[in-house]
Amino acid sequence: xxxxxxxxxxxxxxxxxxxxxxxxxxxxxxxxxxxxxxxxxxxxxxxxxxxxxxxxxxxxxxxxxxxxxxxxxxxxxxxxxxxxxxxxxxxxxxxxxxxxxxxxxxxxxxxxxxxxxxxxxxxxxxxxxxxxxxxxxxxxxxxxxxxxxxxxxxxxxxxxxxxxxxxxxxxxxxxxxxxxxxxxxxxxxxxxxxxxxxxxxxxxxxxxxxxxxxxxxxxxxxxxxxxxxxxxxxxxxx
Numbered sequence: 001x002x003x004x005x006x007x008x009x010x011x012x013x014x015x016x017x018x019x020x021x022x023x024x025x026x027x028x029x030x031x032x033x034x035x036x037x038x039x040x041x042x043x044x045x046x047x048x049x050x051x052x053x054x055x056x057x058x059x060x061x062x063x064x065x066x067x068x069x070x071x072x073x074x075x076x077x078x079x080x081x082x083x084x085x086x087x088x089x090x091x092x093x094x095x096x097x098x099x100x101x102x103x104x105x106x107x108x109x110x111x112x113x114x115x116x117x118x119x120x121x122x123x124x125x126x127x128x129x130x131x132x133x134x135x136x137x138x139x140x141x142x143x144x145x146x147x148x149x150x151x152x153x154x155x156x157x158x159x160x161x162x163x164x165x166x167x168x169x170x171x172x173x174x175x176x177x178x179x180x181x182x183x184x185x186x187x188x189x190x191x192x193x194x195x196x197x198x199x200x201x202x203x204x205x206x207x208x209x210x211x212x213x214x215x216x217x218x219x220x221x222x223x224x225x226x227x228x229x230x231x232x233x234x235x236x237x238x
Contacts, residue, residue: 032229040093041107041191042213042237044100050091079124086116086136104198107142107191110151114138121159128164133157134177140187152186156216167223175220181237185210214238 036050077083089111095101116136118125125132135158140151158179166172188208199205214237222231 036091038091040098040101041090043191044093044098046098046100048091048097077125080120082118082125084116084118086114086138088112088136088138100203103200104194108144110140110142112138112140112154114153130162132160132162134160134179140183142190150186151190152184152188152210154181154183154187154213156181158216171225172221172223175218177218178216180215181213182211183213188213 033051033053036052037047038050039045039047090109092109093101093107095104095106101107114137116134118135119133120130121133122129122131124130135155137153137155139153142149142151156179158177160175160177162173162175164173166174185208188210192206192208194203194206196205216235216237218233218235220231220233222229
C-alpha cells in the first residue's frame, strides 16, 4: 500500500526584539499569519486548508531554545554532533468530514517529545552549508485539551542539507531533507486501525502493525528582513 501526503505552508511574521543587543537577542517576539494545506492525517487522500494566527517566539537560552524550528534543549554539542530534546505536533481531524473515517471517532491533536541526534557529515554544524544525518525519536501523545493519552512513538532517520545566504541579493536560506518514517503499533493503531465495530462493506476491519510508515521529502525556503520573516515549505510523504 502506498500512502501519499502533500503539505505546503507559508507564513509571515512581524518581529519585535525584546533585547537591545545588535545581533541575535535573547528574546524575539512577533505575530503573523500561517496558511497551511495538510491531509487530515498522515496517509489520508483528503486535505484541509487553514489560515491561522501565528505567534512568533524565539528564545535563545542556554538550556532551552524556542524558534520557528520548534522547541528544543541542547543536551550535548560538539563540532560535528548535537543531541537535542525536540518537539513536534499535528492538527486534529474531524472524522465526519473524511470519507474514509465516516462513523469513526475524531482524531485529536497530537504532540511529540523526545531526543534528536544530529551528526554533521560535511562542514561543521555551525557552517552556512551543512549536510547532517538526523534521528529524532519521540514519544507521541494525543489531547483534546482536557485529557492526554499516550499514542506510542515515532522515529524519522533522515539526511538534511542546509544552505544559507543564497539568492540574487543574498539572505535566503534553503533546506532539503529526505528520510524514512517508522512508528510503533500503538501509533499506527490510532490513525489506521479499523475496529470490527466500525467495519463496513467498503471498510474492512484492520489491525495495524508497527514498523515502516513511509518516506518523507521536505523542502523549505525562507528569508529574514529587518523586522519581517517570510518562509514556505512543502513536505511529501510516500
